[in-house]
Amino acid sequence: MSHPAPNQGLIRDYELPTPEPDSPFRPRKPYRFGTLCATVDNPDQKDQYGSSSVPIYQTSTFKGVDGQYDYTRSGNPTRSHLEHHIAKISSAGHAFAVSSGMAALDVILRLLKPGDEVIAGDDLYGGTNRLLTYLKTHGGVVVHHVDTTNPVNLHKYIKAGKTAMVLLESPTNPLLKIADLATIADQVKQRAPDALVVVDNTMMSPYLQRPLEYGADIVYDSATKYLSGHHDLMAGVITCNDDDLAKQIAFIINSIGNALTPFDCFLLLRGVKTLAIRMDRQQTSAMSVATMLDRLGFKVHYPGLTSHPGREIHERNADGYGAVLSFTTGDKALSERIVGATRLWGISVSFGCVNSLISLPCVMSHASIDAALRAERGLPEDLIRLCVGIEDPVDLIDDLEHALLEAGAITVSAGADQHQFVRATVPRGGASISRAVEKLAYNEHSARKKEDREWFVSAPGKVILFGEHAVVHGVTAIAGAVGLRCYGLSSPRHDGKVALSLMDLGNFSHEWVLDDLPWDAVTSIGVGDPHPDALDQRLVDAIQQRGLPLNIDQNAQAKAAAVAFLYLYMVMTHGGERPSFSFAVRSTLPVGAGLGSSASFSTCAATALLLLHQRISLPPLPEPSRTPDEHDPGHVHVSHEGRRALPRQVAEEVNHWTFVAEKILHGNPSGVDNSVAVYGGALAYTRPGFGRKSGMEGIQGFKSFRFLLTDSRVSRDTKKLVAGVTAKKLAEPAVVEHILDSIQSISNEARRALGDAELPRDALLSALAALIRENHAHLVALGVSHPVLEAIRTQAAAEPYGLSTKLTGAGGGGCAVTLIPDDVKDDVLHALVEGLTSSGYRPYLTSVGGSGLGVLSPYDPANYAVASSKREDADQQPSLREAFEAKGIEELTGWAEQRGRWLYV
Numbered sequence: 058m059s060h061p062a063p064n065q066g067l068i069r070d071y072e073l074p075t076p077e078p079d080s081p082f083r084p085r086k087p088y089r090f091g092t093l094c095a096t097v098d099n100p101d102q103k104d105q106y107g108s109s110s111v112p113i114y115q116t117s118t119f120k121g122v123d124g125q126y127d128y129t130r131s132g133n134p135t136r137s138h139l140e141h142h143i144a145k146i147s148s149a150g151h152a153f154a155v156s157s158g159m160a161a162l163d164v165i166l167r168l169l170k171p172g173d174e175v176i177a178g179d180d181l182y183g184g185t186n187r188l189l190t191y192l193k194t195h196g197g198v199v200v201h202h203v204d205t206t207n208p209v210n211l212h213k214y215i216k217a218g219k220t221a222m223v224l225l226e227s228p229t230n231p232l233l234k235i236a237d238l239a240t241i242a243d244q245v246k247q248r249a250p251d252a253l254v255v256v257d258n259t260m261m262s263p264y265l266q267r268p269l270e271y272g273a274d275i276v277y278d279s280a281t282k283y284l285s286g287h288h289d290l291m292a293g294v295i296t297c298n299d300d301d302l303a304k305q306i307a308f309i310i311n312s313i314g315n316a317l318t319p320f321d322c323f324l325l326l327r328g329v330k331t332l333a334i335r336m337d338r339q340q341t342s343a344m345s346v347a348t349m350l351d352r353l354g355f356k357v358h359y360p361g362l363t364s365h366p367g368r369e370i371h372e373r374n375a376d377g378y379g380a381v382l383s384f385t386t387g388d389k390a391l392s393e394r395i396v397g398a399t400r401l402w403g404i405s406v407s408f409g410c411v412n413s414l415i416s417l418p419c420v421m422s423h424a425s426i427d428a429a430l431r432a433e434r435g436l437p438e439d440l441i442r443l444c445v446g447i448e449d450p451v452d453l454i455d456d457l458e459h460a461l462l463e464a465g466a467i468t469v470s471a472g473a474d475q476h477q478f479v480r481a482t483v484p485r486g487g488a489s490i491s492r493a494v495e496k497l498a499y500n501e502h503s504a505r506k507k508e509d510r511e512w513f514v515s516a517p518g519k520v521i522l523f524g525e526h527a528v529v530h531g532v533t534a535i536a537g538a539v540g541l542r543c544y545g546l547s548s549p550r551h552d553g554k555v556a557l558s559l560m561d562l563g564n565f566s567h568e569w570v571l572d573d574l575p576w577d578a579v580t581s582i583g584v585g586d587p588h589p590d591a592l593d594q595r596l597v598d599a600i601q602q603r604g605l606p607l608n609i610d611q612n613a614q615a616k617a618a619a620v621a622f623l624y625l626y627m628v629m630t631h632g633g634e635r636p637s638f639s640f641a642v643r644s645t646l647p648v649g650a651g652l653g654s655s656a657s658f659s660t661c662a663a664t665a666l667l668l669l670h671q672r673i674s675l676p677p678l679p680e681p682s683r684t685p686d687e688h689d690p691g692h693v694h695v696s697h698e699g700r701r702a703l704p705r706q707v708a709e710e711v712n713h714w715t716f717v718a719e720k721i722l723h724g725n726p727s728g729v730d731n732s733v734a735v736y737g738g739a740l741a742y743t744r745p746g747f748g749r750k751s752g753m754e755g756i757q758g759f760k761s762f763r764f765l766l767t768d769s770r771v772s773r774d775t776k777k778l779v780a781g782v783t784a785k786k787l788a789e790p791a792v793v794e795h796i797l798d799s800i801q802s803i804s805n806e807a808r809r810a811l812g813d814a815e816l817p818r819d820a821l822l823s824a825l826a827a828l829i830r831e832n833h834a835h836l837v838a839l840g841v842s843h844p845v846l847e848a849i850r851t852q853a854a855a856e857p858y859g860l861s862t863k864l865t866g867a868g869g870g871g872c873a874v875t876l877i878p879d880d881v882k883d884d885v886l887h888a889l890v891e892g893l894t895s896s897g898y899r900p901y902l903t904s905v906g907g908s909g910l911g912v913l914s915p916y917d918p919a920n921y922a923v924a925s926s927k928r929e930d931a932d933q934q935p936s937l938r939e940a941f942e943a944k945g946i947e948e949l950t951g952w953a954e955q956r957g958r959w960l961y962v
């Protein structure tokens with residue numbers, strides 16, 4: 058048998074039936090595979106009307122006695138056509154179509170008796186493993202799992218009279234290991250002649266591999282995959298040559314009744330016609346994807362790569378390398394981020410579809426194998442499986458590169474053009490090369506003078522625009538950065554102390570003597586290394602027990618903030634440096650109102666600490682494109698209001714540490730609040746585990762708009778409200794599911810509108826107003842509104858305002874948001890604000906969708922000038938810190954903005 062490289066024509070003489078007779082003048086060659094696939098023709102089953110497509114015999118019974126068919130479970134003409142066609146393309150004497158790939162395996166395994174022994178691979182599909190385990194525990198069958206890459210490994214288990222079946226996958230799912238099918242079949246037959254060699258051929262399909270040609274007795278495919286190709290049906294096919302075996306299989310299928318329905322037979326026949334053409338395209342693209350990942354230095358499992366240990370054997374087994382591959386990243390969390398960051402690759406189990414899929418086998422297709430067994434069998438938890446579809450390979454690679462980049466698995470190589478990526482992972486602890494480079498850079502510069510300067514930082518709060526409550530049940534929520542912000546100012550001191558002052562967040566202040574902190578409990582994190590997923594509970598406990606002033610116990614908010622602050626400070630400390638400074642925090646955000654005040658605090662604290670510990674540094678200002686002179690300040694390439702002046706790596710590092718602080722403050726944060734606080738703008742978030750693409754995605758092109766945020770001043774119990782919705786869902790599942798579906802549509806619509814650069818602004822605002830009203834009505838139906846929220850809504854909706862309002866966050870009190878269209882006049886707005894204030898609420902005129910993390914530029918000394926002027930006596934100008942602490946809350950934002958140029962993410 059010849060073995061052409063994939064996609065080089067695949068022209069070979071198949072010993073397959075040719076549906077037309079030879080002519081004595083021009084002998085016909087057998088048709089090639091693609092032609093066989095497309096030509097559905099059964100000379101024994103001619104259609105009475107000559108229909109081009111096989112008709113669907115959608116009937117359960119057939120009239121008469123003694124006819125060819127009596128009952129569709131036993132036989133059906135549409136199914137006969139399909140089975141004939143499958144046999145034809147599989148080099149098989151017999152084919153059977155059943156309701157799924159697992160149903161096919163079930164039929165085959167019913168050939169076994171108690172006491173029989175089965176040899177199966179150690180890397181195999183999770184469902185197969187599950188069924189074998191079931192037979193082991195319920196059917197008295199003995200199952201041995203062995204590494205099938207070397208036929209010798211099977212020898213000690215092959216026992217004449219005992220071994221009844223050898224079950225092989227090649228390539229295996231999901232590690233793409235290769236078994237030498239011909240050699241194994243031959244050796245099994247020599248040692249245990251009665252044993253059946255069964256091959257799961259799903260990953261290859263009959264186009265690329267026909268194991269019956271190598272001595273297999275039975276071959277089965279999950280036809281849900283390549284044979285059908287479109288993920289619109291479930292089916293399994295079984296093929297064999299032996300007539301007796303075929304009789305037994307037909308008996309089992311008829312007895313248990315899992316034959317494929319006529320309609321699905323029709324769909325499958327339609328899919329099979331394009332098998333060759335789909336597979337050609339898919340495997341060519343798979344090779345490009347595998348090569349790209351291999352070049353980047355990932356461990357890639359794909360038999361087409363020259364580095365694959367089974368490549369040569371695979372080329373003996375098959376005519377192509379297929380379109381499934383898998384790779385590891387060295388870090389499970391990184392793999393999860395990659396999977397979540399793709400857009401074109403659908404996160405889904407299965408393969409063989411025209412659309413490309415990405416999955417994490419350990420939590421998806423192979424989740425039924427328990428974690429310990431997975432580890433024992435060498436199935437890596439960080440494994441990502443890719444199933445390449447027919448999309449344009451350039452888009453597929455582009456999307457994957459974006460995901461790898463976004464997840465931090467690769468980085469743009471320094472000095473290279475923008476499309477040159479390099480792997481960013483080093484083996485230990487999942488730290489990345491980019492981090493290692495930062496580390497080197499840090500070490501290089503560690504000789505530089507310790508910075509003894511102030512840092513003024515700020516971060517926004519967040520508001521949930523759509524999808525609160527529903528998000529808990531897997532619906533997408535849209536959250537945006539709100540114009541109200543938290544500000545932090547660090548000022549150096551030289552007395553071996555660190556001070557924290559939380560003026561608007563629990564009104565707490567305290568100074569610690571650095572040497573008195575519980576350093577014995579600290580394991581510091583190396584510069585550039587990430588904080589592990591879990592908090593260091595020993596340190597948290599030590600801070601709580603030995604690091605806090607006694608009076609803090611009555612102030613839960615301040616206590617949590619102080620623990621988070623000290624925790625970050627201590628684990629970031631390295632090289633014996635313990636910076637001494639005061640950190641003053643102000644916030645214009647109401648606390649406990651669901652507006653992310655803790656995340657904005659955490660962002661400020663993390664940023665200041667990272668700067669003080671010199672773990673991040675700000676990039677130098679870009680060169681002005683126009684040289685400044687005395688009349689012209691020059692033009693600096695900093696986009697709108699300094700946005701994007703803080704590089705992505707800085708934002709990522711801050712976000713990472715902010716999340717650590719959020720864990721201390723909240724236990725199990727979703728990551729939404731910190732991401733909004735750091736990146737600003739707006740994002741869509743979907744919880745994992747509900748069958749939707751999960752994760753967080755920034756909404757590009759989000760336009761900032763005005764909002765009135767009204768704090769009802771009624772406190773609520775978020776946990777109770779969330780539990781209430783869950784209870785309602787249990788009590789009235791249909792009603793609540795309907796509401797959740799409607800909220801998902803609202804979020805989808807809002808996301809589309811917010812990211813649509815073409816949508817005129819007035820159309821966007823009126824669409825948002827309608828969606829706000831609709832979403833609020835659903836929240837009322839879920840029972841999470843409150844009379845005060847309804848009163849605020851009514852007040853804003855009344856003439857002359859006519860504005861749309863919804864509750865935001867948990868409801869039951871808390872805050873309401875009112876959209877302010879651009880044409881609402883200031884005096885009208887002020888009248889509304891006054892009205893709400895006199896009703897006892899606290900309204901804030903603000904915006905949504907603005908900047909994320911900001912740092913007052915250190916490049917213009919004038920920005921921090923008030924601070925740097927040494928105060929000889931009390932008459933002198935107040936320091937920046939004094940001014941900061943003295944400002945009234947209403948003037949804080951305006952005052953901060955006037956300090957100078959802010960650099961934003």
Ligand SMILES: N[C@@H](CCSC[C@H](N)C(=O)O)C(=O)O
Binds near residue numbers: 184422
């Ligand atoms: N929840 C399903 C998972 C099906 S995985 C399907 C396919 N064979 C694959 O490898 O992706 C189950 O538990 O069976």
